[in-house]
Amino acid sequence: MDFGSINPVLLIASLMVASTPILLAAIGELVVERSGVLNLGVEGMMIVGAVTGFIATVETGSPALGFLGAALGATLLALVFGVLTQIFLSNQVATGLGLTLFGLGISALMGQQYAQLRTPSSPRWEFFGLNEVPVLGPIVFNQHPVVYLSLILVVAVWWFLRTTRPGMILRAVGENHEAAHALGYSVIGTRFAAIAFGGACAGLGGAFLSLVIVPQWTDGMTAGRGWIALAIVVFASWRAWRVLLGAYLFGGISVLQLNLQAAGFAIPVELLSMSPYLITILVLVIISSGRGRASGQAPASLGRTFHASG
């Protein structure tokens, strides 16, 4: 086969771009799950982030404010999840699904008047001409600021969970919420903070899609990326570094299949389009079949409802 039409440097640079929404959403969900909460509403929070980010950018003309708006909008939705699951003790799976269904609806509603618009593009950073360096330039020194932010977030989450006391408390809450409560830590407060962080990250991821990658608003434009982000958290065995690996792997597959489509290979377009989903499933199977190792590393309180009975 002829891969001549596919430039590997551009491929890597663009896979970093394509991966960023998933990476952001997954690193947020990782923190949520480490606190013992399973929020299946990532897709909903992403799409709400995508639309609020888009609207905020159009209305203010500033992509930076757009991203801020996306984070706020998705956080607000995440807090609905928080109130329902932490205060009203609703089932986390059902509430997460509800969040996704509601998010898809409300985003379509909000985005109606914005469907045909375009936003001012946000510039990439160029690092004083370092972007001109061959190979490394386009990959390392010529990305959108949010791409750098996503990488910083991975490092920050890793550092936070591993070395800080609040990070340790968050892990403790996710591991055994009764014991954490008995030691006097606020289970609900910790989880609310984690849920809000997860929402903000998912929102940023959604906005990156509607403001940078596409950049346009269309209904349901996240197209399952939220679910892939959830799968990546499992793939990563709840570890920050592996989330990065997983996200870039899937970003790579998406970019590659798009390139193959564009290059006109004799593979049905539909087969290429479904490949990221199929490969996600395949990887999930490989990870989970490793003698229950993945499930053994899941936070022990994941998805369980906490109510201090006294």
Added chain:
Amino acid sequence: MQRGPILIRLEKRAAPSRVWAWATPLVAVLMTMVAGGMLFAFLGTDPVAAIRTIFWDPLFGEFAFFYRGQLLIKAGPLILIAVGLALGFKAGIWNIGAEGQYIIGAICGAAVALAFYPLEARWLIFPLMVIAGALGGFLWAMIPGVLRTRFNTNEILVSLLLVYVAEQILAWMALGPLRNPEGAGFPGSRNLRQYESAANNELIAGTGMHWGVVAAFIAVIFAYVLLSRHLTGFHIRVAGESPRAARFAGVNPTRLILFCLGVSGALAGLAGLFEVAGPSGQISIDFNVGYGFTAIIVAFLGRLHPIGILLAGLLMALTYIGGEAAQATLGLPAAAIQAFQGMLLFFLLAFDVSTNFRVRFGARAPA
């Protein structure tokens, strides 16, 4: 929740409140109407008119004769899918990919019909289509089922991701193998409603009653008996309540997972088949309209109880029809109804707390 000056406290009830178990859906519907009305007002639509257009006019308004038939057409697939999903949800098995099973069921059923075209033999073709539809949905649901039982892979994620795969297959089918050769190059298959042996038309004109609705009613009865009397239904309930107690009772988790996913997949496949052979008529790129997802709301709104699902399915169908009416007469955006349905689920989940907890306001006054 015991410390400090707190405003709301929850006290676990010794036994779940039966009153609240039934009142919750009603309260949730009322609260959704209020909140939805506020949403509509925000969008610049008269909230009272909107609520009336959605909930009242389709049943009792000027054009009710037209809408009432639509009610069963929309409720049929919702109920059929939701009944199957509820079995799994009760057992703690989360098939959320019914939309994909619905698509595959429709494709399989339509493929059988198109393979026979233009042979006229309804006694053979229609039953074969039904079997193919159910089998297609069943097999599609078996993918997460087998992966879960063989490799312990999370069925939530797999079933959902397979929806996107199914949508791609649908697009491929509509553009490729199942495309109408006489369709002047337009995507989409032949219209099955015009093919006597395959058509799933109304059984009684004007009622919307077709074979899919009949199947939905049968499924409700079947599920009701299963859950209330049958040993398997009992095992489903125990497994959902407490997986360890189920194991102690002798429930085989593998068989239970395959049963629940298989039944819900087959029912979703059936719903797809009846839809493609009836109301929709053809395989097209946008054949699926989200019944598989809305059915999740229907299942919860119906308390995972077959009779409740019957009522919830009708109510949800009403919001679809009323939503379309409101779109036509009041210019309410189509997406509003989807948001409205999501809101309904939120309120339901929020008020559900009353079933198991007593909600007290204000801290206990120190004596």
Added chain:
Amino acid sequence: MTALLDVRGLTKAYPGVVANDDVSFSIDPGTVHALLGENGAGKSTLVKMVYGLVRPDTGSMQFSGAEFAPGSPQEARAAGIAMVFQHFSLFEALDVAENVALGMENPPPMRKLAQQIREVSETYGLPLNPDRLVGDLSAGERQRVEIIRCLLQDPKLLIMDEPTSVLTPQEVDILFQTLRKLQSEGTSILYISHKLEEIRALCDDATILRLGKVVGTADPRTSSAHELAAMMVGEELKVPKARDHALGDVTLRLDGLSVASPGAFGTSLKDISFELREGEVLGIGGVAGNGQDELLGALSGEIPVAPGAVTFKGEAIGHLGPVARRRRGLLAAPEERLGHAAAPNMSLSENAALSGWLRQGMVRSNLIDWRKARSFASEVIASFDVRTPGTEVPARALSGGNLQKFVIGREILQAPDALVVNQPTWGVDASAAAAIRQALLDLAAGGAAVLVISQDLDELMEISTRFAALNEGRLSAPRPAAGLTVEAIGLMMGGAHGMEVAHA
């Protein structure tokens, strides 16, 4: 001498139950004060109030002469109170140092903390490696984590909630030496237990609780165990009596049973063999977490094993599931009442059907006859004096003792040929416990083989024909229970698990 802690008239009510009713007592500096009472007497609620986890409805406390009303455990810790929980407040996936740090207000940096843990564990003879994951530790080692967590904060008052329930007799001795050393350094200890001999051996004063009220105080060193028991229970206890009966043939045999634990932090069973005869009660002791759950699972059929590993009435049944085993007459009652032996939110009649549908003929052509389920539930309720408003209340509405009677009764009334029970009287009040033990003895007298897994050695000595102990997944050779000394039992349970005596 002013009291270190002075509790005045604490009252705490929950819906339907007054957990503590006007409770007062005081602890002097440098003393070991016992809080004695049955399960459900309100001991746990009381110490939770002292530790700031629960706010009293009324009443007041003074600590070191100052008013004391902790709003959180942090405040209690800051005041100088530390607590070792009965159900450990530990995190399995975190390491020892992290677990210790989580229980401290201002922990030093991790490396320094690890050093301190080594020093303290050295001083008090509680060896512990700060880098190990808590999930990999034994129950006794986990308790050391809790204790060291407390000691690092130099507490004025150390609360210990039922600390010996997870220890072998030898480990109990070492714990007591540690506690006496602490006492000699001026630390007061509030020691909660229902084990009378321990309290007599360790404590200076005792406050006795019954049904949430203080029913008396005593000097445990001068009171007899009988006097303390009478105050605690409030009535004369019927001690279960074994009837003399001959043993029959071997009905249940385990032959080289090995099971890999299904859980990440569970215990694998290693090469377990024994024989159980008709009419015999085999008691299996051991500290929690040494394979009890796995053994019950392998016997109930929840964990399938090699066919020949379990033989019942001459038939290899290791591969069979719970239903097939029930059909053959081998029944089981697991330890965890809510969520294993019974489904919490299901009614008693549904829970009666849970394990009883087969042998009680409730199912015909796969349809359940709910009337039969109800009548079987009523029968269990009547025969075992289960206090409940009816058969249709959910299992979780029953008190622990009543639900336990229901669960045990459900299995016994199915007339098993062999019955396996795990912790049959755990968390059950004394009179219910006596009734359950009597029912097990009667079952054996009727010719059934009974296997009792328990962590309560007194219980096992009371009802067992023979005794064996589980230790790290291995079973000691069963020995006749009559005439076994505590030392011998302790050694069968694994002795002191490599602990050294505190450097006094």
